[in-house]
Structure formats: structure tokens, C-alpha cells
Amino acid sequence: MQTRIVSSEFTRLSRLYRCGVLDTPSDPAFDGVLADLAQACEAPIAQLVFADARRFWAKAGVGAIDPESPRERGLLERMVTGGPAFMHDDGQSPPEDQDSALPGVPPVRSFAGLRIVSPEDEVLGVLYVADRVPRSFAAAAERLAAAALAIEALLTQGRRARQDGSTGALDHDAFLDQSRRLMAVSRPGRQWVSLVTLDLAPLRAALEERSRGLGSLALRQMADLGRTQVRQRDCFGRTGADSFAILLTDTAEAGARVLSDRLARRLEQGWGQAGLGLSGLTLGLASAKPTGIPGELDILLSRAAADARVVSAAPPAVPRVA
Numbered sequence: 001m002q003t004r005i006v007s008s009e010f011t012r013l014s015r016l017y018r019c020g021v022l023d024t025p026s027d028p029a030f031d032g033v034l035a036d037l038a039q040a041c042e043a044p045i046a047q048l049v050f051a052d053a054r055r056f057w058a059k060a061g062v063g064a065i066d067p068e069s070p071r072e073r074g075l076l077e078r079m080v081t082g083g084p085a086f087m088h089d090d091g092q093s094p095p096e097d098q099d100s101a102l103p104g105v106p107p108v109r110s111f112a113g114l115r116i117v118s119p120e121d122e123v124l125g126v127l128y129v130a131d132r133v134p135r136s137f138a139a140a141a142e143r144l145a146a147a148a149l150a151i152e153a154l155l156t157q158g159r160r161a162r163q164d165g166s167t168g169a170l171d172h173d174a175f176l177d178q179s180r181r182l183m184a185v186s187r188p189g190r191q192w193v194s195l196v197t198l199d200l201a202p203l204r205a206a207l208e209e210r211s212r213g214l215g216s217l218a219l220r221q222m223a224d225l226g227r228t229q230v231r232q233r234d235c236f237g238r239t240g241a242d243s244f245a246i247l248l249t250d251t252a253e254a255g256a257r258v259l260s261d262r263l264a265r266r267l268e269q270g271w272g273q274a275g276l277g278l279s280g281l282t283l284g285l286a287s288a289k290p291t292g293i294p295g296e297l298d299i300l301l302s303r304a305a306a307d308a309r310v311v312s313a314a315p316p317a318v319p320r321v322a
Contacts, residue, residue, distance in 0.1 A: 008233075009053070010182065010185075010233035010234075010249045010250060011122060011231075011232045011233040012122045012123060012124075013052070013053060013181070013182065013185060013233075014178065014182065014232065014233050014234065014235060014249075015118040015120060015122040015124065015232075016050060016051070016052070016118075016122075016124050016125075017177070017178040017181045017182065017235075018159055018162070018170070018174075018178060019118075019124070019155045019158050019159055020158050020159070020161070020162050020174060020177065021050060021059060021155065021158055022050060022052060022057055022181070023057070024059070026060070027059070027060070027154075029154055030048065030059050030060035030151070030154060031060045033048075033060070033147050033150045033151060033154075034046050034047070034048055034060045034061050034062055034147075035062060036147070037062075037127075037129065037143060037144070037147040038062040038063070038129065040143045041112075041129045041137065041139075041140045041143055041144075043062075043063075043129035043130065043131060043137070043140075044062075044063050044130075044131055044132070045061070045062065045063035045108065045129065045130040045131065045132075046061055046062045046063065046128070046129045046130075047060075047061035047062070047063070047127075047128055047130075048060045048061060048116070048125065048126075048127050048151060049076060049125050049126055049128075050116075050124055050125035051071060051076075051080045051123065051124070051125050051126070052071075052185075053185035054070065054071055054185075055068050055069060055070055055071055056068070056069045056070075056071055056076060056125075059125075063130075075087060075089070075111055075113060075128075076113070076126050076128075079113055079115055079123070079126050080115075080123050080125075080126065085114065085115045086112070086113070086114050086115075086141055086144070087111070087112070087113050088111070088112045088136075088137055088138055088140075088141070089110060089111045089112075090110050090134060090135065090136045090137065090138070107132070108130040108131060108132050109131065109132055109133055109134045109135075110130065110131045110133070110134055110135045110136070110137055111128060111129070111130045111131075111137065112128060112129050112130075112137030112138070112140040112141065112144060113126050113127065113128030113129075113144070114126070114127050114128070114141075114144040114145060114148050115127075115148075116148055116151055116152065116155075117152070118155075119156075120232070124155070127144060127147060127148050127151060128144075129144070162174035164223075164237075164238040166216070166219065166220070166238075167219055167220050167222075167223035167238055168223055168227075169223040169226060169227070169236060169237050169238040169244065170235070170236065170237030170238065171237065171238060172237065172238065172239050172240070174237060175235060175236075175237025175238070175239055175245060175247075176239075176297065178235045178237075178247075179195075179235050179237075179245075179247040179297055180297050182235060182247060182249050183247070183290045183296060183297060184290070184292065186249065186250070186289075186290050188289075188290065188291050188292050189289050189290075189291050190289060191249075191250050191289060191290070192250065192251055192252040192253075192287055192288070192289055193247060193248060193249055193250070193251065193287070193288060193289075193290060193300075194247075194248040194251045194252065194253060194255065194256035194285065194286065194287040194288075195245060195246070195247055195248070195256075195285070195286050195287075195297075195300040195301065195303075195304050196245065196246040196248065196256055196259060196260045196263075196283065196284070196285050196304070197239070197243065197244070197245045197246075197282075197283070197284040197285075197301070197304040197305065197308065198222065198243065198244045198245070198246075198263070198281065198282070198283055198284075199240075199242060199243045199281070199282040199284075199308065200215075200218060200219060200222060200242045200243065200244075200281060200282075201241075201242035201243070201282075202281075202282070203215075203218060203281045204216075204218055204219065204242050219238075219242070221267075222244055222267070223238065223244070225263065225266055225267065226244060226246065226263075229259070229262065229263060229266065230246055230248075230259075231248075233249050233250075234246060234247060234248050234249055234251075235247040235249075239301075245301070245304075246259070247297075251287075252287055253285065253287040256285050256287060257285065260283050260285055263283075264281070264283065264311045267281065268311075281310070281311045282308045282309065282310050282311070283308065283309055283311055284304035284305055284306075284307045284308035284309070285304055285307050286300045286301075286303035286304040286306075286307055288300055288303075
């Protein structure tokens with residue numbers, strides 16, 4: 001039976017999905033880091049795996065590689081779910097006493113691994129070297145740390161490539177990809193997700209009429225507010241030239257209404273202090289319990305568009321700036 005994904009795991013998965021690394025083709029940059037690590041450690045097996053909700057997925061490696069394996073008990077699962085950041089097993093204990101099952105490789109006797117983490121210290125995956133004979137990998141700690149820094153730098157590049165250049169929010173494709181993945185790991189038919197849409201098109205046009213550049217400023221302020229007000233486990237992105245969207249995990253309609261109302265109040269407060277207003281801001285909302293059928297995110301987007309309502313808060317009269 002598929003288990004419920006709790007908020008802390010949604011947060012970890014949201015960080016992972018933001019990297020855009022899962023289910024991507026081979027990358028020479030990642031392959032090079034793993035090849036150098038295997039050579040430096042004289043290890044026949046080196047692998048970089050990321051921990052999705054219910055699977056380990058290998059991005060790069062040397063030796064026997066299985067691109068996808070179920071998450072099961074063993075060294076990798078222990079490291080992802082609260083074990084030490086660095087683990088080393090020299091294989092001196094009898095094989096039947098070892099808890100060293102690794103996905104996608106024949107049984108190993110020795111292992112050294114290091115967690116790969118996000119800038120917020122969420123565990124994304126594991127980088128490890130291994131061998132099928134007993135040996136010490138204690139000296140591999142420094143080399144694993146250097147390789148992990150290189151991997152994390154590549155992941156940072158990936159995150160930046162998925163951001164909208166003007167506002168820093170996730171771009172359209174990245175938002176859709178991350179939202180679909182978060183919906184897919186929700187418990188089918190039992191966990192709510194909600195989608196909030198924000199359209200600033202009429203507001204931006206009105207602001208640009210009043211002063212050139214105010215419309216673009218409003219977009220950046222909206223993006224800043226989205227990043228600070230949306231929970232870490234959720235997904236916020238720019239979905240159009242003047243529109244944003246928020247996917248709220250494990251949240252029914254009532255909770256989504258609270259968030260959308262709070263956003264409107266914060267926008268009214270912030271823009272009111274600047275002599276602006278909310279006239280023309282449109283909010284939409286839709287909620288559902290995903291079942292895993294294709295196109296569910298598109299349906300939510302359509303329903304949110306149909307629900308859209310204009311938030312009215314007239315701006316004070318100010319002189320028009322030429």
C-alpha cells in the first residue's frame with residue numbers, strides 16, 4: 001500500500017525536484033566527477049544516486065549501474081533517513097551480519113558514502129564508492145567530500161538554469177515539472193493538493209501607465225512575496241508573462257483560501273505603502289485529490305482559471321510620472 005507522504009518529506013522532495021536532475025540524460029560533467037572519484041579511491045564501483053519518494057535513481061557512476069531501484073533498507077536508505085552524513089564499512093564483519101545492501105549492484109563487502117544535501121541541508125541523495133572484497137575506505141572521506149562539493153555546484157547550476165531571469169522564481173517549465181512530480185507522490189485519491197494562480201496583467205498595465213517600470217517592479221515584488229510566504233514543501237513559479245502559480249501539497253481548499261487571502265493582504269499592505277493598489281490583481285484557486293491519471297495538473301490550472309476573481313483595492317491618486 002502506498003504510504004502518506006508527510007510534510008517533511010514533501011519539503012525534501014521539493015528541494016530535490018527543484019534541481020531538475022531526475023530522469024535526465026547522461027551528463028559529462030557528472031560522469032567526470034564520478035570517474036575521477038573512482039580513480040582516486042581505486043574503487044571498482046562509484047555511484048551518485050538521488051532519493052525520490054520511493055526509488056533511488058542513479059545520475060552517474062562507474063561499475064555496475066542500475067538506473068533505478070526501489071528504496072529499501074540498507075546503507076543508502078539509512079543515510080537518507082537520518083543516519084550519519086558519512087558512513088564507512090570495511091567489510092570485516094561476516095556478510096550475514098552486514099547491512100550493506102546497495103541497489104543496482106551485486107553484493108558488496110566494503111563501502112564509503114557521503115550524503116548530498118541542498119543549501120537548506122535537505123538530503124537529496126548519496127555519493128559512494130564500494131568494492132566486492134573487504135578493504136578500508138577510511139581514507140576516501142576527503143575525496144568524497146571534494147567530489148560532493150563538485151556535485152553540489154553542478155546542482156546549483158541546474159537550479160539557476162530553471163529560474164526565471166527577471167524574478168528568480170521557477171520558470172514555466174520548471175514549475176510544471178516540479179508540480180507534476182509532487183502531485184505524483186501524493187497518496188492517490190487521499191491527499192489533497194491545491195493550486196493558487198495570480199494574474200497581474202491588468203495591474204501591471206495600469207502601473208506602467210502611471211510610471212514606467214512600476215509593472216516590472218510589481219512582478220519582482222510578487223516573486224519575493226511568493227518565496228517568503230509559500231512553505232518550503234510547496235512549489236512557486238512564474239507561469240506566464242504576468243502570472244504566477246503556487247502548488248500547495250497536502251492542502252485542501254480551506255487552507256489554500258487562507259494562503260491566497262494572506263497573499264492579497266500582504267500585497268495590499270506593501271503596495272499601499274508605496275502609493276499603489278491591487279486593482280486588477282486576479283486570484284484563482286482549485287483543489288483536488290490526485291489519482292495519478294495524466295493531465296491532472298492541466299485540469300487544476302483550468303479550474304483555477306475558471307475560479308479567478310479580481311481583488312480590488314483602489315490605489316490612491318498620485319501624479320502621473322512622465
